[in-house]
Amino acid sequence: MNTLIRNGEIVDDGWQWIDAGEADLSVRLAAGGRFVLPLAAWLVHRASLDPACAGVWLGPDDEPESVLPWLADIPLIAIRFPVFTDGRGYSLARLLRTRHGYTGELRAVGDVLRDQLYFLQGCGFDAFQLRADQCPEEALAAFQDYSWAPLSGR
Amino acid sequence: MYLYNQTDQRLVDDRVVQFRDQMTRFLDGRLDEDSFRPLRLQNGLYVQRHAPxxxxAIPYGTLASHQLRKLADIARRHDRGYGHFTTRSNIQYNWVRLEEAPDILAELATVQMHAIQTSGNCIRNITTDQFxxxxxxxxxxxxxxxxxVRQWSTLAPEFLFLPRKFKIAISGGAEDRAAVRFHDIGASARVAADGRIGFEIFVGGGLGRTPMVGKTLKGFLPREELLNYFEAILRVYNRYGRRDNKYKARIKILVKDLGLEGFAKEVEDEWAWSRGGPATLTEQSFVDMEAFFARADYAPAAADDPGYRQALQGSRAFARWVERNVAPHRADGYAIVTLSLKKTGAPPGDATAEQMDGVADLAERFSAGEIRVSHEQNLVLPHVARKDLPALWEGARALGLATPNIGLLTDLVCCPGGDFCSLANARSIPVAAAIQQRFDNLDYQFDLGPLELNMSGCVNACGHHHIGHIGILGVDKNNEEWYQVTIGGRExxxxxxxxxxxxxFAAGQIPGVIERLLEVYLAARHEGEIFIDAVERIGLEPFKARVYGGAA
Incomplete structure (x- = not known):
């Protein structure tokens, strides 16, 4: 189980992750719970789900513009990092937080490592699903890497 | 000069602690090589041929004497007693020990210096005109x-993992001595008809594998919008720049793929939102920042000091040095002096610890304690009273830094090449040495006039060979070193x-090839016409014919 850090604390994840192209999705959704759906599936199933239980995840080349009409009601947006050196998710986060004013949970998932947490936070992420091999205690320390706030993240 | 405030100091101090921890975890095996590599690169640490x-970073090429002394101290204690000044106005140490890197960074932090973002796929050191x-x-x-821009780009969290490296140059707008059109973003000072201050913004320039001249993205950007607009460019690039092929990942390829207009449209859309927003620069921020750089303490000096005049008449060597190495200063009675790091026999851009200490002393005596690093890999003393030129010249001669060759053939630009760099296809330093030896005669060089020769050991073009009037590129053919020659480049x-x-050509042929190129020029030149102008007038053919004897 990957560690989830939310607002600086290790917490249990109350959300079920749906992968892209998952079979029998309707059956799974019908069973109930809170789900994080890939963008394409979220757009299909959004209307039939309780908005408070339907999060969406974006890949690095997904356009956040497609979720804008419903942004105020989305409880959780996850941005997936296929590899930690793919920096597109940083810009997606900044766009969502600043230009589009998103205020719900913004979660980094995938290749999320201790050494990027401070900067991910600087772009507006407030939740982090760590890569399985990451030490949770070391990761918590990462939020104190700097006693300084980056100029461009203020 | 700019002085760190508490925030700047905390940042570099925290960075040292962070990197020391990362290094410890790497050496302990808790941080794997792939995860560590981008972290060490963002701290300027490469793993090279012989040693790390x-x-x-030397931000916009400006150093104070006490900083240069620290660089000398590091060269002595952590390297082999010298350092290499680069074409991006940084300094490289070629023989450091991996585990000592955090200690070196800690030393640098004591003099308001660092190695942040001198490598890696992020915004690199900001460069400018050395004058x-x-x-x-x-x-x-x-x-x-x-x-x-340095403060904004330093650890800018959104832009630490760009598709590829990103270089920004800003110049004062007259003669371009910062090669702004060969940077990912170039900004050149402009003053609008109504007196507003701003910049012309170029985008997509660069050398390397796919050399391109930057194109004008915006004819006039008001200065208060500088960061909003840069952020818009970087965001478009970060989102849409190619990540599937590192040779096509620079912004110039994105600009080419979208077309200049298509790219500009994306940037305008992003900027339309941020324009006038929280990152807009205030008049007060300019006033505050300008105060760091303003110099009102020039003692009134006679434009025509008798001692200086006497020295000019009395010594041909001094007069020659003044002719080549001394440039006009905007204050009466002052001059800008370039100390040549291109003495024949020394690798271009290298300085020993003794030379660095010596230059720090000269700067304190004659240049208000300030030194600049030029992208042609020389050191510059920017505030010298003309009356002090004879004494400065003597001091520079004693250090071996008074070769009167600035802008001449032997002031050649050259990367470390295959002797050090693991990317290089060929060595560059021995070829540079052979060229300098062949053309060491000063009378010949003065007769040739201004001539820029640039050499790179591989297509990454750290020696900027594409923009040399004569360019030399090391290439690999069946594991042998060969050298391709270009002419007609210019900045x-x-x-x-x-x-x-x-x-x-083979290495040994290069001096002869250059000699033949120069023979064509000397035979064809008009009165006062410099090499590059002659090349543009008569074209490549006469040069090819002379070099290849019609066989090419």
Missing amino acids: MLRV AGVAADELFDPRPYCEI GAAAALGKVIGPS
């Missing part, structure tokens, strides 16, 4: 803007890329 190389703030011909001093307002003259 540490590249230290910024003192040049007689500039519209306004670009350094306050360089510092504003400045008439920026152009050099063209290949034909098949490549």
